[in-house]
Amino acid sequence: MAAMGTLSYNGRKMFLVFMCVLSAVNCDDKVPLVVWASDGYALSPVNAPSSGHTVSVDELGSYLSRALSTSPHNLLLFLQDKLSVEDFTMYGGVFGNKQDSVFRNLEGALRSSSSSLWLPSVSSTAAASVSTLLQNQIETAPLYMNPDTLAQLRLNASVAALLVFRLPYSGGADVMMSAKEILSGNDEVIGQVIGIMKTQSVPYTAVFTALQPSRVVDEESLAVRSVGSRSLLQSRRGEPSAAYPPVEFKEKGSSCILLWAEKLVVSQYRSEKWERDDLASKTFGEGVMPNLNGSSCNETHSRLVLNYEDVLGFPTFRLIFIMNQRHYKVSARRWFTMERVQLEYDGKKASFNGSRHIYAPGEYSYHCASVSSSNSPQLFPHSAKDNANEWQISFHDLQIQGFNVTGKDFSYASDCAAFFTPGIWMGLVTSLLMMLVLTYGLHMIMQLRTMDRFDDPKGPAISVPQTD
Numbered sequence: 001m002a003a004m005g006t007l008s009y010n011g012r013k014m015f016l017v018f019m020c021v022l023s024a025v026n027c028d029d030k031v032p033l034v035v036w037a038s039d040g041y042a043l044s045p046v047n048a049p050s051s052g053h054t055v056s057v058d059e060l061g062s063y064l065s066r067a068l069s070t071s072p073h074n075l076l077l078f079l080q081d082k083l084s085v086e087d088f089t090m091y092g093g094v095f096g097n098k099q100d101s102v103f104r105n106l107e108g109a110l111r112s113s114s115s116s117l118w119l120p121s122v123s124s125t126a127a128a129s130v131s132t133l134l135q136n137q138i139e140t141a142p143l144y145m146n147p148d149t150l151a152q153l154r155l156n157a158s159v160a161a162l163l164v165f166r167l168p169y170s171g172g173a174d175v176m177m178s179a180k181e182i183l184s185g186n187d188e189v190i191g192q193v194i195g196i197m198k199t200q201s202v203p204y205t206a207v208f209t210a211l212q213p214s215r216v217v218d219e220e221s222l223a224v225r226s227v228g229s230r231s232l233l234q235s236r237r238g239e240p241s242a243a244y245p246p247v248e249f250k251e252k253g254s255s256c257i258l259l260w261a262e263k264l265v266v267s268q269y270r271s272e273k274w275e276r277d278d279l280a281s282k283t284f285g286e287g288v289m290p291n292l293n294g295s296s297c298n299e300t301h302s303r304l305v306l307n308y309e310d311v312l313g314f315p316t317f318r319l320i321f322i323m324n325q326r327h328y329k330v331s332a333r334r335w336f337t338m339e340r341v342q343l344e345y346d347g348k349k350a351s352f353n354g355s356r357h358i359y360a361p362g363e364y365s366y367h368c369a370s371v372s373s374s375n376s377p378q379l380f381p382h383s384a385k386d387n388a389n390e391w392q393i394s395f396h397d398l399q400i401q402g403f404n405v406t407g408k409d410f411s412y413a414s415d416c417a418a419f420f421t422p423g424i425w426m427g428l429v430t431s432l433l434m435m436l437v438l439t440y441g442l443h444m445i446m447q448l449r450t451m452d453r454f455d456d457p458k459g460p461a462i463s464v465p466q467t468d
């Protein structure tokens with residue numbers, strides 16, 4: 001478990017991809033699809049389905065024929081091996097700044113296009129037949145291309161064409177390439193192709209989708225699970241199941257924030273050592289009624305305030321979780337983020353920013369085996385000015401949900417290290433070992449040389465020193 005925490009974020013993501021390869025059966029069956037027309041052209045408006053709906057083959061056919069009825073009939077199809085909506089959120093310019101985005105060219109094209117169609121959830125069978133659907137639209141056979149061959153092709157704006165660009169998701173032979181690098185490379189290809197179309201001044205309609213999803217998302221997810229899922233999370237690690245229910249904050253009679261944790265440790269640096277206190281026993285358990293005075297929630301902002309008496313010698317002490325929820329257009333989904341975790345004591349404040357690392361889809365809860373402000377931190381001091389530097393926070397087995405709470409139970413948990421079950425670890429380790437052995441073997445074989453001295457009769461003869 002500890003080793004897991006040290007794995008980089010990218011490592012984790014790459015690993016998800018890897019997992020999806022190993023257990024194709026488990027892969028959720030939905031991929032996103034985006035259509036846009038080049039600058040100056042527009043798609044016909046389509047009543048896109050609600051974000052929860054999965055688009056079938058027939059529906060996709062009718063959406064495409066509607067959307068493409070007015071747009072250019074030079075069609076570009078970017079067909080990636082794998083893609084999930086989450087890729088846009090993880091690697092796109094959603095949480096970070098725009099320069100960070102690996103979808104720079106795609107996002108640029110979408111921005112400059114006057115109309116686009118986002119289908120966040122298309123069944124992968126429908127996505128796999130998108131080439132056929134497009135072919136039916138314009139009645140020409142597809143041409144499989146790469147940017148080099150495209151550059152040599154003379155396109156004619158008035159002759160319909162379907163150009164298909166296959167883009168990888170996993171690094172092929174180079175397994176160690178991260179998903180981020182690959183996506184970034186694919187985006188370069190998209191950029192090149194669009195550039196070529198521009199220089200040839202051929203208007204186009206482009207479609208970007210994938211054959212399979214890249215991520216395993218459990219789609220019962222939206223169905224609410226009982227508190228029993230907590231024990232499921234735990235028994236997986238061979239620990240006793242949760243004995244106590246989560247803390248529940250109610251507004252106007254209906255619950256709106258849930259929090260559960262095994263440990264809520266706060267430590268302050270005093271006279272050259274860390275004084276620590278675990279607030280869990282004051283927060284959870286039979287007969288414990290934490291004071292939630294000051295908490296609030298509405299559709300976009302949730303604030304859970306836990307009021308304590310006598311923590312580390314402070315007569316009043318507050319632990320505050322501040323969460324926001326927003327709709328992100330690029331992933332067609334609402335996400336909640338932990339904006340801040342704040343300590344208030346003795347009239348002072350210590351705030352930690354969690355917005356970069358602690359987030360989950362809006363309808364989900366967030367779970368993490370360890371959330372901390374020290375090693376591999378998810379929580380960063382909010383500003384140099386306040387007192388966060390003299391505090392450390394460390395939560396174990398934290399689960400929190402600030403939005404879309406239905407009843408006393410958490411929704412499906414979006415786990416910070418979701419797919420690292422022991423089985424997966426074993427799979428990874430075995431594969432890496434095998435790869436090492438193979439690489440080593442190959443290396444040895446390449447090192448083998450025939451002894452050319454024996455082979456070459458013209459070379460100098462071997463002299464054996466005579467000792468008499």
Ligand SMILES: *[C@@H]1O[C@H](CO)[C@@H](O)[C@H](O)[C@H]1NC(C)=O
Pocket residue numbers: 156157158159
């Ligand atoms: C494009 O195709 C049309 C019809 O086939 C033809 O008349 C026209 O000359 C072509 N234009 C170019 C630039 O090749």
Ligand SMILES: *[C@@H]1O[C@H](CO)[C@@H](O)[C@H](O)[C@H]1NC(C)=O
Pocket residue numbers: 291293294
């Ligand atoms: C809750 O806090 C308010 C001020 O923020 C205070 O006036 C009130 O007495 C508190 N109530 C309880 C039950 O602690």
Ligand SMILES: *[C@@H]1O[C@H](CO)[C@@H](O)[C@H](O)[C@H]1NC(C)=O
Pocket residue numbers: 222299363403404
């Ligand atoms: C979640 O809450 C938002 C508003 O707070 C609502 O629009 C949405 O339908 C809810 N989603 C679910 C799955 O309950």
Ligand SMILES: *[C@@H]1O[C@H](CO)[C@@H](O)[C@H](O)[C@H]1NC(C)=O
Pocket residue numbers: 296297298299300301
């Ligand atoms: C939700 O609460 C925040 C502050 O707690 C406030 O700024 C915001 O306007 C509220 N939003 C709605 C929709 O009531």
Ligand SMILES: *[C@@H]1O[C@H](CO)[C@@H](O)[C@H](O)[C@H]1NC(C)=O
Pocket residue numbers: 339353354355356382
């Ligand atoms: C928290 O950190 C993120 C990323 O580091 C930053 O963009 C954001 O402005 C910070 N939030 C606050 C409230 O300081």
